[in-house]
Amino acid sequence: MDYQNGVSIKEDIESISNGKAAILGFQHLLTMYSGDMLVALLIGAALHFSALQIAYLVSVDIFMCGIATLLQLKRTPLTGIGLPVVLGCAIQVVTPLSSIGQNMGIGVMYGSIIGAGIFVFLISGLFSKIRNFFPPVVTGSLITVIGFSLVPVGFQDLGGGDATSSHFGDPKFLLIGFTTMVVILLMNSYAKGFMKSLAILLGLIAGTAIAGMLGMISLEPVMQATWFHLPTPFAFATPKFEWSSILTMIVVSLTTMIESTGVFFALADITGRKLDSADLKRGYRAEGIAAILGGIFNTFPYSTFSENVGVLQLSGVKSRKPIYFSGFFLLILGLLPKVGALATIIPTSVLGGAMIVMFGMVGVQGIRMLQDVNFKDNHNLLIVAISIGLGLGVTVYPQIFQSLPEFARLILTNGIVISSFSAVLLNAMFNISLSPQRVAAEVHTDAVEKNETK
Incomplete structure (x- = not known):
């Protein structure tokens, strides 16, 4: 039987009743549903898909989110980190995929996704070996x-979603958004x-209920949707492979791998689990x-x-x-x-109110992880x-790199990537490459401090 810190996988899964687990699972679903559907x-809009095509794209995308999530949850010799993670499509893929689809066709766009996926699979072992580059600092x-850079997204949604709209910040939006936060x-x-x-979940329900009483809920998306469909491979186009588009998506994939690494360690910190290279590789x-x-299924x-x-x-x-x-x-x-x-009837402002709380909690989790860092070292x-x-x-001023080539902007305008690169490089420069004399001096200092504490 597989064990995590002395607790078996079976015990971890059975530690909560089915009814409670189902409701909590629905809460997780609502949290990620809107963000993934937005991608x-x-x-779909950038590629001028019809309303029917976009409806199909959204539903198949949600189905593939389920497949991807289950792939991560179940630990096998090949895949699965075995942490309570939910997978979806990252917002940073919108611009490069839209550009590839518009300029080279959607077949090339889907080929670039497959090519980048193969690259991630092949370098997973190598990438997992650099875990020593990711200490608590x-x-x-x-x-x-990751947490605090996403708070502005929550604020934008709380105000109505479109900051250029004349209705942005309408009192009704603020009312239901802040009500969600208060609940x-x-x-x-x-x-x-x-x-x-x-x-x-209760905050989302309360905010949506008030929005309904204010006449802000439309059931039209539900009425227009079909009852059943099966995902079909190559529904929109047969993938075509082109090197520059694949290279672009490889760069994007590296950024999402870095972000995933941070989330993996955050979840490991929350659940009290130690991650090793094999876990990260899976x-x-x-x-x-x-x-x-x-x-293959023409999603993301x-x-x-x-x-x-x-x-x-929260x-x-x-479990x-x-x-x-x-x-x-x-x-x-x-x-x-x-x-x-x-789930699409939940107003953007309601989701924004919940997102501010959740993103803030993610940021605070990072601060908690920094408590293990020795800040006596400048x-x-x-x-x-x-x-x-x-x-x-x-994150606040991505336009600072607007004069650089598009390939460079793709990397440098992502605050999470900039933070990751700078933290890893500075840590390698200051800590990993310590001279033996300095290491010995720090060990001696730590020993003295512990003796004084005793």
């Missing part, structure tokens, strides 16, 4: 930036047991296979959703069982577009200060 809507900085905070502060773990392989399947590449770290933190339930339910719910919703369309202070400063700075 499909944006790319690096992963803590990365998770802090989440009240439930998390005063509710007990299982009800406390449902704080996010995790990367699962994401590579998910991307290959995404290209998939990676770990950082939003769900906040859900896990619910306090660390993978709710995520299994979430994965199966995603499969069902992908097969039943009319039922799945129900080098660690510099690593955290510079990497977080660069990451948040680029």
Whole structure:
């Protein structure tokens, strides 16, 4: 039997009842559903898909999210990191995929996804060997930036979604968004047991209910959706392989692997599990296979959703069982577009209110990880200060690199990537390449401090 820190996988899965796990799984689903659906809507619109094609794209995308999630949950000799992760399509793929699809055709776009997925699968072993480059000073900085750099996205959604609209910040949007936040905070502060773990779900329900009373809910998407369909390989186009588009998506895939690494370590910190190179290799392989399947079924590449770290933190339930339910719910919703369309009626402002809380929790999780860092060493202070400063700075002003070539902008305008690169490089420069004399001096200093404490 497989064990994690003395607790068997079976015990981990059975540590919560099916009913509670199903409800918690539905909460995870609602958290990631809108964000993932947005990717499909944006790319579909950019490629001038018809309403029927976009509806199909959204539902198949949700189905593949379920497949990708289940690939990560189940630990096998080949794939699966075995952490409570939910997978979806990262927002950073929208611009490169739209550009490839518009300029080279959707066949080339799907070929680039498959090519990048094969690359991720093949380098998973090598990438996992560099885990020593991700100590708490690096992963803590990365998770802090992942959380706090996404807070503005939550604020934009809270205001209505479109910051250029004349209705942005309408009092109705603010009312339902802040009501969602207040309900989440009240439930998390005063509710007990299982009800406390449902704080996010109850906040979403409360905000949506108020929006319905204000006439802000439309059931038209549900009425237009069909009842059932099966995902079909190559539904839109047969993949075509072109080297420059594949190279572009490989760069994007490296950024998502870095982000996934940070999320893996954050979840491991929450669940009290130690990750080794074999765990990371299986995790990367699962994401590579998910991307290959995404290209075959004409959807997208998939990676770990950082939003769900906040859900896990707030619910306090660390078992993978709710995520299994979430994965199966995603499969069902992908097969039943009319039922799945129900989740689309949740107003953007309601989701924004919940996202602010969840992204903030992710950022705080990064700060908690930084508590294990020795800040008496000025080098660690510099690593955290510079990497977080660069990451948040680029997030606020990505146009600072607007004069650079598109290939460079693709990398440099991603705050998470900038934070990752700077933290890894600075840590390698200051800590990994320490001289033997300095290492001995630090060991002696630590020993003296422990004796003085005693």
